[in-house]
Amino acid sequence: MNTVTTGIPAGTPGAVWLDEALAGVARDPDSVTRAFAFAARRVGRAPLRPDTDPGGVVHGTVDDAARAALVVALADAVGVGMGMGTCVGADADKDCADRLVLLYRQGDGAERRGVLRGFDALTERGDLGPVGEPTALVTAGLELAADALRANDPSLVAAAVGPFGARHLDQHTWRHAILKLVFQGVSLTAASDLDRRADDELGRMARDFAAERRAAGRSVPADLDRLTNTRLTNDQPTNDRLSSTKE
């Protein structure tokens, strides 16, 4: 079952198009390429949560969600999750992974976000197996997340720290991703499972970053509070890391 909530009102041309595109992918997995390219033109580019995220950077956009639904349809079409742990399952995983890598590599910024958000949807559906036994799909997702985390476009960075990133990124990569969000001025609500994964080292990195910002006479993002063990304020002494670093 396609579990992605797109927020597109039923019966609108966008919803009708998406239903047809999902059915098309079920019949012919290759049709996902064209559907991916046309998604924004058919369902729009509106932010999913306009009140708190007018640019759709933090939580994504309607077309991101439509593309995530297409990824789930693609996974179903090639048989991902049907024979977990079997040879058939491994073949389906590899096929799906290759297709998603190609969609990402040949995609523009929005299509790349769509692939990343698709990995989130597969993660939430439990299609990617346990952590520590990377399947072809998880390996591909990690490769694409690493690419996105090198980007300067904050919407790509935000899309790489959702449920998939929270579950599968190694701790070093994940910490740097979180700090990059702060650096880019993106709300940390973009990051799934922040409180579970945040550790002392991330706290130290955040405090160092705050110190650097204060030294430059710049404001410290309020979000940084969530990363530090102590409450941070703009007038805290700049050598705070010396007294509170644990690692």
Next chain:
Amino acid sequence: MRILDPHIHMTSRTTDDYEALYAAGVRAVVEPAFWLGQPRTSVGSFTDYFDSLLGWERFRAAQFGVRHHATIALNPKEANDPRCREVLAEIPRYLLKDGVVAVGEVGYDSMTPEEDEVFAAQLGMAEEAGLPVLVHTPHRDKLAGTRRTLDVVRESGLAPERVLVDHLNETNVALVRDAGAWAGFSIYPDTKMDEHRMVALLQEYGTERMIVNSAADWGRSDPLKTVRTGEAMLAAGFSEDDVDQVLWRNPVAFYEQSGNLVLDPVPGFSAGEPPTPGVEFEGSSVLRGARA
């Protein structure tokens, strides 16, 4: 003044230019794929360039409230290098992408048989993808080049209203208009065409199917030449509506044939208003100069 610059190479320009464009009323641009000055030697450098037009440059423009679109093609100059021609196999997949509003720049540079072949092949791709075509006319032997261009377009069966023939001047404008195509003019600081000659052409030929661009790139050029042309039109007695037609409605009408123009304001920017100073928009790292 609201302006769509239908031909500007923003990858070669700075963020100061984006700020100046927005302040002057430019809300949308079209960046045609073209030669980079330094010859390319492989398909990979084309696809990286196309990807940057559809990815990084679109993002960069949006930080300044400007909607960025692209046209994709193998340019005529590099059509002569067999190492570059291999990119033709990649072009159809780019023509499906969001924000790709035409095939271009195609046309002639030295009018070689290779250029003939690549031009005709890409006109076919435009037909297939349902996109209009932006045609570059050669710098040398322009009149003969324009004639040959219009012949090739006619033979391709593409409707003339789906073709914009660019870099025109006094000598070849009538040819293009008589063929039923859109006439494009690149307003440069000292070559091709200037804003006063442009005004004279508008007085002679009218404002229908006439399109003005800055064609600003890595050479000596001025991204505000569209604005200067609008000002020169007003000074010469054209109405605000005439200026709006030439600088906005005409290029919109041409590229809208792609079904792929995005013209609503970038989130965080309001139509017709400058950005509020001091207000930071979520994730606006280029705006603030951050290199993450």
